[in-house]
Amino acid sequence: MIGDVLTQPPSLDALRERMRESLKGIVPDFEIDYKAELAHQINLLKKEMNAVILGHNYMEPALYQSVPDYVGDSLQLSAISAETEADVIVFCGVWFMGETAKVLNPKKTVLVPSNRAGCSLAEGISAKDVRGLKAQFPGAPVVTYVNTYAEVKAESDYCCTSGNANKVLKHLLDQGHKRIIFLPDQYLAHNTARELGVGFITAGIDDHDSIPADQPTVIGWDVRCEVHELFTVEDVNNVRRQYPDAVILAHPECSPEVIDSVDISGSTKAMVDYVEQTDAPMYALFTECSMGDNLAAQFPHREMVRSCSLRCRHMNQITLEDTLDGLRKLQYQVELPEDIIALAKKPIDRMLEIR
Ligand code: SF4
Structure with missing residues (x-):
């Protein structure tokens, strides 16, 4: 899903209410109250700085539901970063995503809220x-x-x-x-x-x-x-035994054996599309758990098997506190040598053409 650009930040009260509504049963109220205040400050600063915030599907739910102008997977967010007119791009995702945005926007300021958000791949x-x-x-x-x-x-x-x-x-x-x-x-x-x-x-x-x-x-x-390789066929079988009606989806970064044992293999975007459109009585996701939280918040009328326990330690580096700090201090800025930008742009452009 791609969200709408937040042209006018909502008031703190409106934001808190919206977060309480969408995060009911997922994030406790006292945590929402605290995070809504952080998110409100981020939204005001974002407007003042003409910044755009891109939020990957694996972001923690309170952040995901409050500050991104756009949410999606790497491909969707890369395409948006190629077209944005904002002066500052804040990539709430891991470092390589910020690098992709920088290659596509070498003259713009690109921030990743943590400089410790890596990736085993x-x-x-x-x-x-x-x-x-x-x-x-x-x-x-x-x-x-x-x-x-x-x-x-x-x-x-x-x-x-x-x-x-x-x-x-x-x-x-x-x-x-x-x-x-x-x-x-x-x-x-x-x-x-x-x-x-x-x-x-x-x-x-x-x-x-x-x-x-x-x-x-x-x-x-x-x-x-390092996250998806931990899912096993036994995990899939356990879900099948307990929830025989559930349709099971797995990300293609899971092992071939796991992919063979599930019903559908698909990217995070394919998972979002599936959950949005399915008539299945229940579904289970084998991917990073924040994605499940975010889908549960986005589609509360669909029943998800809450069996996931694997979170990406790199994605989890990105917090509302760090996002606010990043905007205030203009940190951590992605910088790349010009020759690398020139060489990396061609394969990235080709990726955006073949969709
Ligand atoms: S889940 Fe984490 S470790 Fe795995 S590919 Fe994504 S960023 Fe990298």
Whole structure:
């Protein structure tokens, strides 16, 4: 879902009431009262500074429901950051997202409220690693998941998100490529290759010499999301046993075994769309838990199985306190070298074109 731009900040009373209504049963009232005051100050400052706040679906519910002008997944928010006319972009998400916004808006001030909001995927691969793979598989196009730092994107041909990974891979397969390097999430790469019916190997682990040259194959990397890799088939079976009517959705950063055991695999946007439109009596999500909280708040008339216990420690670095501090002190500003911005822009633009 993409929210409306907040042209005139609501009064503190109106904001508190709105938060109480939407966060009923999810956040206790005393916490809402405190957070509403912080959110009110953020909204006033945002207006004064001509700032726009982008909120990723994994933000904690009180923040998610109060200060973002737009909410969504990486792809939606990247597209918005490419078009915004605000002077300051505050990315309530992790650091690589702020970098993507900076590449698309090099002249604007881009802030991420915490400089400790990393990502196991982004930290699991370097530009040097990509150069090594390009040397090992000459001619193979490099697709990198948006969950990478700009120096890695700068070495890539295409970027993608979980929302358009299959379209980007299909685009390259249609061009006749037999080897495609897809980095860094091993599970997303494997799940997407399977969806398209092509082979998959992990660089440095599997023997690529044994694969026939004419067999389309995706070459992945040995890194996974530290949150989604923890979901197991047993978790899925437990939900099925207890809630046989529930439709189970999992993010494609989960293992192929988990994806095989659920009903639907989809990006965070696909999950939002599903919950918005479903007639299923009940649903369960296998993804970061704040997303479940946010969907429960957004669609209170749909019944969600509240079984999740996995939160992303990086996303959880982003708080209302830090967002307010970030605006007041103009911290933490994303800065990137000009050559990296120039090189990283091309694969990001391609990602935004293939949607
Ligand atoms: S949920 Fe996983 S992919 Fe997303 S920011 Fe956290 S570690 Fe990275």
